[in-house]
Amino acid sequence: MKKLEQLYEGKAKKVYATDESDIVIVSYKDDATAFNGQKKGTITGKGAINNKMTNNLMQKLEKSGIPTHFVQELSDRETAVKKVTIIPLEVIIRNISAGSFAKNYGVAEGIVFSQPTLEFSYKNDDLGDPLINDTHALALGLATEEDLASIKRYAYAINDQLKAFMKTIGIDLVDFKLEFGRLPDGSIVLADEISPDTCRLWDCETHEKLDKDRFRRDLGGAEEAYEEVMRRLTGVE
Numbered sequence: 491m492k493k494l495e496q497l498y499e500g501k502a503k504k505v506y507a508t509d510e511s512d513i514v515i516v517s518y519k520d521d522a523t524a525f526n527g528q529k530k531g532t533i534t535g536k537g538a539i540n541n542k543m544t545n546n547l548m549q550k551l552e553k554s555g556i557p558t559h560f561v562q563e564l565s566d567r568e569t570a571v572k573k574v575t576i577i578p579l580e581v582i583i584r585n586i587s588a589g590s591f592a593k594n595y596g597v598a599e600g601i602v603f604s605q606p607t608l609e610f611s612y613k614n615d616d617l618g619d620p621l622i623n624d625t626h627a628l629a630l631g632l633a634t635e636e637d638l639a640s641i642k643r644y645a646y647a648i649n650d651q652l653k654a655f656m657k658t659i660g661i662d663l664v665d666f667k668l669e670f671g672r673l674p675d676g677s678i679v680l681a682d683e684i685s686p687d688t689c690r691l692w693d694c695e696t697h698e699k700l701d702k703d704r705f706r707r708d709l710g711g712a713e714e715a716y717e718e719v720m721r722r723l724t725g726v727e
């Protein structure tokens with residue numbers, strides 16, 4: 491497979507065309523942003539970690555019946571994925587209160603929910619990714635009712651799998667964000683990434699934050715936290 495021109499550059503990844511019309515190459519950067527790009531920085535080594543972690547988890551999810559865009563890891567930072575049309579909804583699942591949930595509803599971080607929550611944000615940087623509900627998404631034509639049903643079913647199934655797996659490596663899966671894409675045949679697959687950029691990961695014992703909140707909140711030790719997650723992830727293989 492040959493890498494061709496750059497199609498797109500996002501905040502954390504670049505996407506390249508290939509000589510195969512249904513495949514693109516994703517290249518993960520060390521760039522980190524928060525608060526809709528207002529805060530910018532670098533987490534050295536994060537690109538390679540997020541690439542490998544995403545691929546590792548997507549392969550596990552595929553084995554348990556979740557369709558994903560993953561095709562093949564090409565190098566430390568680059569992966570071939572199926573070309574999809576991204577559904578412009580960020581799907582957020584929460585198991586424990588934190589972040590915007592704690593802020594919006596005036597509760598402490600760390601409340602363990604009896605069942606997970608699911609919410610959508612409209613993926614639109616100009617609008618600051620506002621919260622959106624199903625009926626709004628339908629009204630805007632962002633997805634169909636069938637799409638929303640598949641997305642929710644997959645998101646809860648992914649939560650069950652990831653939460654159980656993370657527990658085995660001493661991590662509480664607090665919350666995370668998923669994105670889904672549509673293949674040319676109309677089916678929905680998991681796309682984007684699953685990494686410490688897009689998940690809150692707390693050590694089960696110490697509750698230490700092992701994710702991008704270290705960067706967002708200037709806690710220090712972001713690089714070490716990403717490396718620690720990767721070390722645990724590859725240690726159990």
Ligand code: TMP
Pocket residue numbers: 582588589590591619665666667687688689690
């Ligand atoms: P929140 O508490 O800030 O709404 O974030 C919920 C989860 O979604 C958290 O694990 C971080 C992730 N997330 C992203 O991946 N991208 C984003 O742009 C935001 C705001 C959150």
